[in-house]
Structures are given as C-alpha cells and as structure tokens.
Amino acid sequence: MASLYAEISAFETGTLKVSDIHTLYYEISGNENGKPVVFLHGGPGGGTSELDRRYFDPEVYKIILFDQRGSGKSTPSACLEHNTTWDLVEDVERIRKHLGIHKWVVFGGSWGSTLALAYAETYPEPVKALVLRGIFTLRKSELVFFYQNGTSHIFPEAWDEFIAPIPEAERDDMMKAYHSQLNSDDDAIRLRAARAWSKWEMSTSRMNLDLEAVERAAQDDWANAFARIENHFFFNEGWMRDGQLLEKQAIDKIRHIPTVIVQGRYDVICPATTAWALKKAFPEAEFHIVPNAGHSSKEDGIAKLLVEATNKFRHL
Known part of the structure; x- marks a missing residue:
C-alpha cells in the first residue's frame, strides 16, 4: 500500500459518554488546525486501527477516529443494549459537536459506508464530502x-x-x-x-x-x-426499511454533497451490485470499480483510489 501516507501517532485521545451505558473512545491525529475528516469503521463492531489514519494527508487534515458502541476501546465491550444504526448516527453528530467542528469530510467503508450514508441523509448540512468504499446498504x-x-x-x-x-x-x-x-x-x-x-x-x-x-x-x-x-x-x-438508504427521498438530501464511491470488482462481502445501485440512484457521485480487488481497503488499487479521493477534497 505504497499510496498510503506514513504512519503517524494521535496527538489527542479521549472518551465521550453518549448514554447511560455507552462511552466512546476517540482520537485525533494529523494537523491540529487542519480540515476535519471523520473515519467511520466497518463491522459494525470492528473498531479502528492505526492504519486508518493513513488515508489522509496529515499536513492538511485533522483526522478523527472513534470506536463505535461496543467496539474497540469503547465501553462496555460487545454491548448490544441501546446499540442501533440510529444510535450510531446520533453518536457521529455528538462527536462533531463535542469537538467543536462546523463541517467535515465523512469517510466510511463497508459498514462504515452504511453509517456514512445514514448520517449524511440525516444530517446533510455538516457534511462537506463523502468518501465511500465497499458499499453496503443492509438490504436483505x-x-x-x-x-x-x-x-x-x-x-x-x-x-x-x-x-x-x-x-x-x-x-x-x-x-x-x-x-x-x-x-x-x-x-x-x-x-x-x-x-x-x-x-x-x-x-x-x-x-x-x-x-x-x-x-x-x-x-x-x-x-x-x-x-x-x-x-x-x-x-x-x-432498524430500517429494506433499501431505505437508496430511496429517492433519502438520496435527494445528499445530491449536492461531492461523493466518491470506490468498489472492488470481486468483493464477495459487499458485492458490486450494491455500489452500482447507489450510483444509479445517485448519478452525481464519482464511481470507481477496481478490477483486481475484493473487499478490503488494504488492497493496493482500493487504497490508491481512497487516497486520491481524500486528496481531491483537501481544498474544501
């Protein structure tokens, strides 16, 4: 993954209590005064890793990572209570407000793409751009x-x-x-x-x-x-209708948001048909199929396009 930026360390870590039960772990790396970007991890339940910081130019971006409810360093681990898609959407917004961010780029792959779409369709105003990989919309x-x-x-x-x-x-x-x-x-x-x-x-x-x-x-x-x-x-x-994230009234809320979709041709976890369905519903989005890749953001062709997408949005 030669296209990724060099390893960096977080300059700030913290926790945010988001319910009577759940406390989220978050971290910030890159440029303290840079352009905010939030990374939404997959799973759900997967948590973040140090590698996730490396899709963003650390001289330009203020890079925010957090572990979703029950995941990674968030507590309590593996807890299912009060843990739904819509709880997580509200958590993304809580983190934005907690950190005093006006607008940010939203980056998500696999389940992270689901959460990114659900968040942007609920709160389009704070979203400057979307970078989506391995599209998953939770259809049956x-x-x-x-x-x-x-x-x-x-x-x-x-x-x-x-x-x-x-x-x-x-x-x-x-x-x-x-x-x-x-x-x-x-x-x-x-x-x-x-x-x-x-x-x-x-x-x-x-x-x-x-x-x-x-x-x-x-x-x-x-x-x-x-x-x-x-x-x-x-x-x-x-906790949503089948295909809800692809419905016209939902997509209409985000058509104005610059969006890049990156999809591996041979993704057997989130097959390309879903990314294509999103592109058809959202023709304004920039669409890339990587011909020699599966699902993982660690695959060279996917990683390269993700970095190109975040570089493209550095001016926003």
Whole structure:
C-alpha cells in the first residue's frame, strides 16, 4: 500500500459518554488546525486501527477516529443494549459537536459506508464530502448473499467452517441460528460461534488471504464484539426499511454533497451490485470499480483510489 501516507501517532485521545451505558473512545491525529475528516469503521463492531489514519494527508487534515458502541476501546465491550444504526448516527453528530467542528469530510467503508450514508441523509448540512468504499446498504438481498447463498459458492472450504457450529436442521437461516448462539449464556458456545463468524468474514475479505486478519478472528475479545454486534445489527435489518438508504427521498438530501464511491470488482462481502445501485440512484457521485480487488481497503488499487479521493477534497 505504497499510496498510503506514513504512519503517524494521535496527538489527542479521549472518551465521550453518549448514554447511560455507552462511552466512546476517540482520537485525533494529523494537523491540529487542519480540515476535519471523520473515519467511520466497518463491522459494525470492528473498531479502528492505526492504519486508518493513513488515508489522509496529515499536513492538511485533522483526522478523527472513534470506536463505535461496543467496539474497540469503547465501553462496555460487545454491548448490544441501546446499540442501533440510529444510535450510531446520533453518536457521529455528538462527536462533531463535542469537538467543536462546523463541517467535515465523512469517510466510511463497508459498514462504515452504511453509517456514512445514514448520517449524511440525516444530517446533510455538516457534511462537506463523502468518501465511500465497499458499499453496503443492509438490504436483505445483500445479507442473504454473504450469509446464506452466494459467497458460499466461491469460498466453499471457508463456508464449511462457518456452518460447522450450526446444527444441520438450522442452516436454512444462518443469521437466526448464529443469533441464538452468539447470545448464549454458555461462554464456550458463544465464543466458538464468535470465532467462526469472524473468521468467515476475514477469510473472504481479500483477493489474497490476509493471514493477520484471520488470526485476529481467533482472539476472543475482538471476535466476541465483532460477531455479536454485526449479527445484532443484521438480524434486526439495521432498524430500517429494506433499501431505505437508496430511496429517492433519502438520496435527494445528499445530491449536492461531492461523493466518491470506490468498489472492488470481486468483493464477495459487499458485492458490486450494491455500489452500482447507489450510483444509479445517485448519478452525481464519482464511481470507481477496481478490477483486481475484493473487499478490503488494504488492497493496493482500493487504497490508491481512497487516497486520491481524500486528496481531491483537501481544498474544501
């Protein structure tokens, strides 16, 4: 990923209490007096990493990262209570106000693209630009493709590992079956399911297997938050209408916002059909298909276009 900026450290870290239960971790890096940009991580439940700072010119941007409810360094870990799409939308706005930011660029990939769209369609005024990668809009067809019948045809050996914890009689609804196990009172059942759920996604995210990501899926604390929160959101269909983020009345609210869409052609987690549906609903957006990439923002072609997009918006 030669196109990424050099590693940098955060110059400020902090926490923000957003409910009686949840406290968010956030950090700021780059130029203290620079142009604000907020990074919305994937999952949901994935949390942020030091790598996420590197898509932005640190001399130009004031780079804000935060861990969403129950994720990363936010507390309590893996908590599902008061944790919905719309809670997270309000959290993004709370962070903006807490940091005294008037307007900012919003950057999100995978679930982060979902949250970025939901936030911008709810609060279009503070959004200067959108950079979206690996588009996911939480439609039922998207969930069925990855968790029931689609990616399973392309990664059959990984699929067999994914279905292994689930009794054969329950495999006609993997989302429901995993929901039961991921909320089990039995730690062994819950953690086995969490590791299998997380490994399935980590095993399919890139054209070439990312062993480091697969190893992370075996870490109980990370896998527990990632799997439980993802399944919680997807089982509940994001607390939105099917296709809500693509509806004309929603897109009309953001047509004026400069937007770049970056999509891997061979993304089997968030297939290109969703990015194309967004482009058709939102023709004003700039659209890029990366011909030799899957889902991960770490893939060279995707990383290069993401940096080009953030560089393009440096003048805003």
